Amino acid sequence: MEDLIKILQSRNIHPSHQRIKILEILEKNEDHMNVNMIYEELLKEIPTISKTTVYNTLSTFAEKGLVHCLTITPEEMRYDYRANPHHHLLCTRCGRIIDVDVQCRYADTMEIDGHCIEEIQGYFKGICRECLSHDKAQKQK
Amino acid sequence: MEDLIKILQSRNIHPSHQRIKILEILEKNEDHMNVNMIYEELLKEIPTISKTTVYNTLSTFAEKGLVHCLTITPEEMRYDYRANPHHHLLCTRCGRIIDVDVQCRYADTMEIDGHCIEEIQGYFKGICRECLSHDKAQKQK
DNA sequence: TATTAGTTTATAATAATTATAACTATGGAA
DNA sequence: TTCCATAGTTATAATTATTATAAACTAATA
Numbered sequence: 001m002e003d004l005i006k007i008l009q010s011r012n013i014h015p016s017h018q019r020i021k022i023l024e025i026l027e028k029n030e031d032h033m034n035v036n037m038i039y040e041e042l043l044k045e046i047p048t049i050s051k052t053t054v055y056n057t058l059s060t061f062a063e064k065g066l067v068h069c070l071t072i073t074p075e076e077m078r079y080d081y082r083a084n085p086h087h088h089l090l091c092t093r094c095g096r097i098i099d100v101d102v103q104c105r106y107a108d109t110m111e112i113d114g115h116c117i118e119e120i121q122g123y124f125k126g127i128c129r130e131c132l133s134h135d136k137a138q139k140q141k
Numbered sequence: 142m143e144d145l146i147k148i149l150q151s152r153n154i155h156p157s158h159q160r161i162k163i164l165e166i167l168e169k170n171e172d173h174m175n176v177n178m179i180y181e182e183l184l185k186e187i188p189t190i191s192k193t194t195v196y197n198t199l200s201t202f203a204e205k206g207l208v209h210c211l212t213i214t215p216e217e218m219r220y221d222y223r224a225n226p227h228h229h230l231l232c233t234r235c236g237r238i239i240d241v242d243v244q245c246r247y248a249d250t251m252e253i254d255g256h257c258i259e260e261i262q263g264y265f266k267g268i269c270r271e272c273l274s275h276d277k278a279q280k281q282k
Numbered sequence: 283t284a285t286t287a288g289t290t291t292a293t294a295a296t297a298a299t300t301a302t303a304a305c306t307a308t309g310g311a312a
Numbered sequence: 313t314t315c316c317a318t319a320g321t322t323a324t325a326a327t328t329a330t331t332a333t334a335a336a337c338t339a340a341t342a
Binding site: 069071072073074077089091092098100101112113114115116117118119120121122123124125126127128129132 | 210212213214215218230232233239241242253254255256257258259260261262263264265266267268269270273
């Protein structure tokens with residue numbers, strides 16, 4: 001709680017009740033929630049929360065560099081809360097987005113073909129570990 | 142024209158007038174159009190074309206592996222028509238998506254952390270060559 | 283107390299995409 | 313030729329994520 005407030009303050013974000021709760025949810029959940037997932041979680045604690053607040057808060061967080069926006073799924077934006085740079089796996093079976101610790105060869109190159117690179121976004125499509133082991137378990141039956 | 146028909150036939154896609162024209166537009170344009178851009182181009186040649194046809198056709202093309210869907214821009218889907226695997230640059234200045242010939246170290250790894258990898262999507266965010274040189278020209282004035 | 287800025291909420295507007303059903307063209311069978 | 317079936321196209325409506333707008337609320341301060 002105190003930590004969350006400090007995190008917000010360090011980014012010049014006024015730590016309101018709603019913002020603290022949203023950050024808390026982002027910390028607890030690892031699979032890159034969309035606005036609706038966050039909203040549903042929030043409802044359990046703040047039944048009067050508005051979806052607009054979720055949108056506003058996340059866009060403030062993104063502006064201040066607290067979260068990264070992932071455009072991996074075509075339907076909606078996903079939000080990534082983790083300090084170190086990393087890539088993602090979009091599981092085509094269960095739909096989860098999972099962190100993958102992989103560096104790209106060009107990770108620190110700031111210039112390619114004359115273009116100036118500011119950010120690297122990479123992701124894999126495939127089937128996650130959990131779905132694979134579930135498959136195996138099914139076959140053995 | 143004949144070539145376009147052959148390309149469609151080789152993928153088991155019946156070469157209708159509309160489909161040929163859409164493929165033609167994809168061949169001519171390099172910057173990863175969205176549905177609306179393609180639709181606007183089509184209107185010049187087929188004024189009665191429907192946007193639904195564009196959606197249908199592109200989803201057929203994607204199914205048959207003729208195009209790849211890019212979820213780089215948050216607003217809408219972009220379509221990539223090019224044979225060889227490559228990455229992209231999203232220019233934050235002009236909004237174009239530009240092909241970048243760069244291989245990732247893990248490009249042929251099919252397994253990471255126990256996950257099965259089927260496809261790699263990578264893109265960079267930055268400022269493209271053209272926008273950069275435009276900046277320079279402005280400064281010199 | 284009154285005021286102000288910042289935050290949250292409710293509501294409406296926008297826009298990409300999908301769903302549905304009607305229409306059209308084509309090619310084969312009778 | 314005429315009829316029919318199928319695939320493809322079109323028009324229209326429905327869905328849904330996101331943004332815009334304005335009103336209501338909160339907390340701090342003069």
